[in-house]
Amino acid sequence: MFPKVNPMTLENVLSRIDAEMPAATDRLLDLLRIQSISTDPAYKAECDRAADWLVADLASIGVQAAKRATPGHPMVVGHVDGDGPHVLFYGHYDVQPVDPLDLWDNDPFDPQIEETPNGAVIRGRGSSDDKGQLMTFVEACRAWKAEHGSLPCKITFFFEGEEESGSPSLVPFMEENAEELKSDIALICDTGLFQSKTPAIITSLRGLLGEEITIKAANKDLHSGMFGGVAMNPIRVLTKIIAGLHDESGRVTVPGFYDGVPELPEDLAAQWQALAFDHAAFLGDVDLSVPAGEQDRTPLEMIWSRPTCEVNGITGGYTGEGFKTVLPAQASAKISFRLVGDQDPHKIRENFRAYVESCLPADCTVDYKGHGNSRGSVMATDHPAFEQARVALSDEWPEAAAFAGCGGSIPIAGHFKKILGTDAMLIGFAKDDDQIHSPNEKYDVESFHKGIRSWARILDAMTRA
Amino acid sequence: MFPKVNPMTLENVLSRIDAEMPAATDRLLDLLRIQSISTDPAYKAECDRAADWLVADLASIGVQAAKRATPGHPMVVGHVDGDGPHVLFYGHYDVQPVDPLDLWDNDPFDPQIEETPNGAVIRGRGSSDDKGQLMTFVEACRAWKAEHGSLPCKITFFFEGEEESGSPSLVPFMEENAEELKSDIALICDTGLFQSKTPAIITSLRGLLGEEITIKAANKDLHSGMFGGVAMNPIRVLTKIIAGLHDESGRVTVPGFYDGVPELPEDLAAQWQALAFDHAAFLGDVDLSVPAGEQDRTPLEMIWSRPTCEVNGITGGYTGEGFKTVLPAQASAKISFRLVGDQDPHKIRENFRAYVESCLPADCTVDYKGHGNSRGSVMATDHPAFEQARVALSDEWPEAAAFAGCGGSIPIAGHFKKILGTDAMLIGFAKDDDQIHSPNEKYDVESFHKGIRSWARILDAMTRA
Incomplete structure (x- = not known):
């Protein structure tokens, strides 16, 4: 050439x-x-x-x-x-x-x-x-x-x-x-x-989409002796939202999430197979043993060619030493999505936010903060x-x-x-x-x-x- | 006398x-x-x-x-x-x-x-x-x-x-x-x-039982670019555990939790009814409107005579300004139960911990810290x-x-x-x-x-x- x-x-x-x-x-x-x-x-x-x-x-x-x-x-x-x-x-x-x-x-x-x-x-x-x-x-x-x-x-x-x-x-x-x-x-x-x-x-x-959500309920921190049982706890709402992001098989549940995710081409699949990736050693190095992603995918696919949803941080209420019976006014999480193929970060952000709103009970609101996106x-x-x-x-x-x-x-x-x-x-x-x-x-x-x-x-x- | x-x-x-x-x-x-x-x-x-x-x-x-x-x-x-x-x-x-x-x-x-x-x-x-x-x-x-x-x-x-x-x-x-x-x-x-x-x-x-749980997965914080999709994220495990603590009707799901919870005596129920508790004003003061507890109970029962389970604090991963694509090694929550009647805090602690273990996937362990208990x-x-x-x-x-x-x-x-x-x-x-x-x-x-x-x-x- x-x-x-x-x-x-x-x-x-x-x-x-x-x-x-x-x-x-x-x-x-x-x-x-x-x-x-x-x-x-x-x-x-x-x-x-x-x-x-x-x-x-x-x-x-x-x-x-x-x-x-x-x-x-x-x-x-x-x-x-x-x-x-x-x-x-x-x-x-x-x-x-x-x-x-x-x-x-x-x-x-x-x-x-x-x-x-x-x-x-x-x-x-x-x-x-x-x-x-x-x-x-x-x-x-x-x-x-x-x-x-x-x-x-x-x-x-x-x-x-x-x-x-x-x-x-x-x-x-x-x-x-x-x-x-x-x-x-x-x-x-x-x-x-x-x-x-x-x-x-x-x-x-993989591309990357970052979202930070803050769930808000009461206008101030409440005492759980006085309000416990009757006031909505935003940590409960936030954990429900996060727990619903994956189904039992490890798939991400955000509607339309897998739109644009390509199947691995056969020749590449064959090459990866030939690499004989030692996932037991890879995970063993950090004291893990079982691949935690989509259960019908190989470990290499999970890391290289499949999209993910991970919580990178979560916080709410009292997190210091000891115990405090507070019902917090808010709770928040930083969530990231790794994207592949033709997944559209804007569309996924929109669908994720719609999912979050669909989980909000009465009296709760949500604030969003986007943290960048790339395909x-x-x-x-x-x-x-x-x-x-x-x-x-x-x-x-x-x-x-x-x-x-x-x-x-x-x-x-x-x-x-x-x-x-x-x-x-x-x-x-x-x-x-x-x-x-x-x-x-x-x-x-x-x-x-x-x-x-x-x-x-x-x-x-x-x-x- | x-x-x-x-x-x-x-x-x-x-x-x-x-x-x-x-x-x-x-x-x-x-x-x-x-x-x-x-x-x-x-x-x-x-x-x-x-x-x-x-x-x-x-x-x-x-x-x-x-x-x-x-x-x-x-x-x-x-x-x-x-x-x-x-x-x-x-x-x-x-x-x-x-x-x-x-x-x-x-x-x-x-x-x-x-x-x-x-x-x-x-x-x-x-x-x-x-x-x-x-x-x-x-x-x-x-x-x-x-x-x-x-x-x-x-x-x-x-x-x-x-x-x-x-x-x-x-x-x-x-x-x-x-x-x-x-x-x-x-x-x-x-x-x-x-x-x-x-x-x-x-x-x-109400009595009070405090529990702190820490879910641990990998032996160190991981990078989600390298491990995301294959390594178990302890925040995901923790939020699943917490999300499972209440059913759709607001009842606590810990097995045996309601053992020993008495029904409100009729005379007391009548007296409470007569108090005409203004729950709209009580909740309105803190910008809430809908009682969030067991849906078949009155707001006063929710506060005074029904047991609860609340998360008072949760933390895991990166919680500072901005974003960090970390898969944390651990995540923890402080959870309290308000107890009534003959509920046995020791029995409930035991059943709660058994529930937590039943939710643990492979590679995850849990540390417990009890924070007092009273009937x-x-x-x-x-x-x-x-x-x-x-x-x-x-x-x-x-x-x-x-x-x-x-x-x-x-x-x-x-x-x-x-x-x-x-x-x-x-x-x-x-x-x-x-x-x-x-x-x-x-x-x-x-x-x-x-x-x-x-x-x-x-x-x-x-x-x-």
């Missing part, structure tokens, strides 16, 4: 990557020392400093990059011209807050290489999410450039600084700079391996890059690469498709135990090393094609 | 009460200035000071009283000999904490007389619960003594200092001093009027003191006294019966809007004044009989 532009062998690039690992690691540690917590305004200058660091680092491999202002933290955008396909690479340089700080064994911004029974790890905030992953691609390009004198194809680097705080500037920026950001394929490195030796190419992402995404696995990447990854790792679903919600993939018309391919090297968003976050040195090598192989495969 | 011991007229005593109101009020204000918060160890010396104050005040009307040590705050016990029935009077000198302090219009321990559209009130912590009520009886005795030279009959004064912190020393003290505390009838002043012009004699109290009480309304008090109260107040149930739980009445074999009669003058346990607690000057006069009339009626 694209002309062959790299006459020299891939082996040289891979050897250089191996040889340069100490320097590449030092660069990553340098980036990890920048405290780019995007959600806390106190770290605004640090986010800026991370963007500057990236601009300079891209310049060092010949990429003309610039810090681009947004109402929030800056984007970094860099371009390099070339033959062959136009590839955009996305990652984010901002990180999660570090509290509770006392649960860290070391300063989260003084990253260390640590030997562990499972191999060496890079410990520090952002090592896995997402600075380490972002740098796998940059380091692959650096080695390529050193061997070949140029990058393998036309590449756009696109780094965000607000991913951990809801990406408020992302969609407007993409819309305003659509022409500049359009490419043949967007590569996103913010996901994980399927298993520790098995790389994964994400075939679908599920299905990747264009028939795009040739997917098969090229699958072969390339299978060459690098001990186990063949898997086409895998992802239960999480990464809205950017949908944005690339909707705003730019560009298909996205998500490949990442994080492990389940990386403790992202938690104390003692780490990234395996193996993830970093093989991640860099993987991108070199993928670029090679895409540009050789 | 008892010899007539008071040849002088009741009218003299009542006139003296009227004339002495300024001095009686000053004494109450003095007692209210003592910060006798029993639950907070920081106020131990203040509780002691309140006990001393009462010992001295009783001495001033010729009662030999003493502070009696307990493992907690002291009791005050005083005796005066006399002819006729032996009456014990119970009240408590301790008060609730005052937080949130910023919701008080004045210092809670700098009590003030305040004019309001509904008449003058005594504002301050403990004014209604229970120092003001306690002093109605003491002031009635003072006026009687001043007019007659002696008290009307043999009286035991029994004041507690731990009522607001669960009365840990009460039962042991009563058991150790049973012979000393036995009497013909125990008078308790810690309840309210039926309506602002209608005094009430309590005919029954319901039915007063001995055939004791002659009840009819004597009813007539006496009806003479004092604009409306005839009501035999009324009480939805609250005042375990002391049961203790008098069980430990001492003494029937108790609960009469009090608090109003619904007294804000007990809350900021800006008050006691109407009318409650205080007519309360004192009521006790003078009741003592007169009991000793003239």
Whole structure:
């Protein structure tokens, strides 16, 4: 499809990557020392400093990059011209807050290489999410450039600084700079391996709809000695509403909820079957044993391809030490829906709210607060890059690469498709135990090393094609 | 039944009460200035000071009283000999904490007389619960003594200092001093009027059983992107358990729950009917309109004579601002049962816990924490003191006294019966809007004044009989 532009062998690039690992690691540690917590305004200058660091680092491999202002933290955008396909690479340089700080064994911004029974790890905030992953691609390009004198194809680097705080500037920026950001394929490195030796190419992402409901009854908290038995208790109403959200078989009961949910294509079902996912081990790690979702679905389907309804928080009445015989004036819950296929978050929100109202007894009212919504995404696995990447990854790792679903919600993939018309391919090297968003976050040195090598192989495969 | 011991007229005593109101009020204000918060160890010396104050005040009307040590705050016990029935009077000198302090219009321990559209009130912590009520009886005795030279009959004064912190020393003290505390009838002043012009004699109290349950699933909080759909969510389990506690008609579903619940005797039912309880106004005051309990019961039955199950608190997952897609490791609720008649709290606790276990799916466990239990009480309304008090109260107040149930739980009445074999009669003058346990607690000057006069009339009626 694209002309062959790299006459020299891939082996040289891979050897250089191996040889340069100490320097590449030092660069990553340098980036990890920048405290780019995007959600806390106190770290605004640090986010800026991370963007500057990236601009300079891209310049060092010949990429003309610039810090681009947004109402929030800056984007970094860099371009390099070339033959062959136009590839955009996305990652984010901002990180999660570090509290509770006392649960860290070391300063989260003084990253260390640590030997562990499972191999060496890079410990520090952002090592896995997402600075380490972002740098796998940059380091692959650096080695390529050193061997070949140029990058393998036309590449756009696109780094965000607000991913951990809801990406408020992302969609407007993409819309305003659509022409500049359009490419043949967007590569996103913010996901994980399927298993520790098995790389994964994400075939679908779930969308996310958040709703907060507050049920109100009396105009103040009441004493249950005086009113108990005659006054409506909003906790009773709220628990009835929540208890009715699933039927006995684990299906969500919101009317029309399954409209637009596709059946798993047979070929994908066969591939997933072949993955021999060890759900006993997956659940056993957190002391569970029985899959709790729809009883006629496999555990992998439950996580990857089926929609869910979960209560993420509930509160009402007295929740401190001891006991207080209060009848509370209100009770509330935060409820989220993971969405797949063509499920329409707006329609589901509407139907959910209608269901809630249908459960309200006399004297009760409800307040709603929407907490964002995004649709599920299905990747264009028939795009040739997917098969090229699958072969390339299978060459690098001990186990063949898997086409895998992802239960999480990464809205950017949908944005690339909707705003730019560009298909996205998500490949990442994080492990389940990386403790992202938690104390003692780490990234395996193996993830970093093989991640860099993987991108070199993928670029090679895409540009050789 | 008892010899007539008071040849002088009741009218003299009542006139003296009227004339002495300024001095009686000053004494109450003095007692209210003592910060006798029993639950907070920081106020131990203040509780002691309140006990001393009462010992001295009783001495001033010729009662030999003493502070009696307990493992907690002291009791005050005083005796005066006399002819006729032996009456014990119970009240408590301790008060609730005052937080949130910023919701008080004045210092809670700098009590003030305040004019309001509904008449003058005594504002301050403990004014209604229970120092003001306690002093109605003491002031009635003072006026009687001043007019007659002696008290009307043999009286035991029994004041507690731990009522607001669960009365840990009460039962042991009563058991150790049973012979000393036995009497013909125990008078308790810690309840309210039926309506602002209608005094009430309590005919029954509900018992109280408290249970806290914590449902546990995974061994840590999980991310709903990774585990949502396959991992059991303990909030889902908890809400199912709670939603199943009532059926559609409002009945509690715990097996055997209604064992021992008596039907309302016909005569009492007729009396309650005659009270013409305005449930629309009662509920309307707190913006409710429809009685929420068992649909085949009257609102007064729901509050006074029927058992209940209420959730007083629930918590699980993320309850702060915004949203977090967490699958919590646990969720918990505080649940209380108000009990009547012969309902056995131990049996109900056992059956409730068996019900909870029957709802637990695989991988879930439950922790229980019991929060006390007491049985319901039915007063001995055939004791002659009840009819004597009813007539006496009806003479004092604009409306005839009501035999009324009480939805609250005042375990002391049961203790008098069980430990001492003494029937108790609960009469009090608090109003619904007294804000007990809350900021800006008050006691109407009318409650205080007519309360004192009521006790003078009741003592007169009991000793003239």
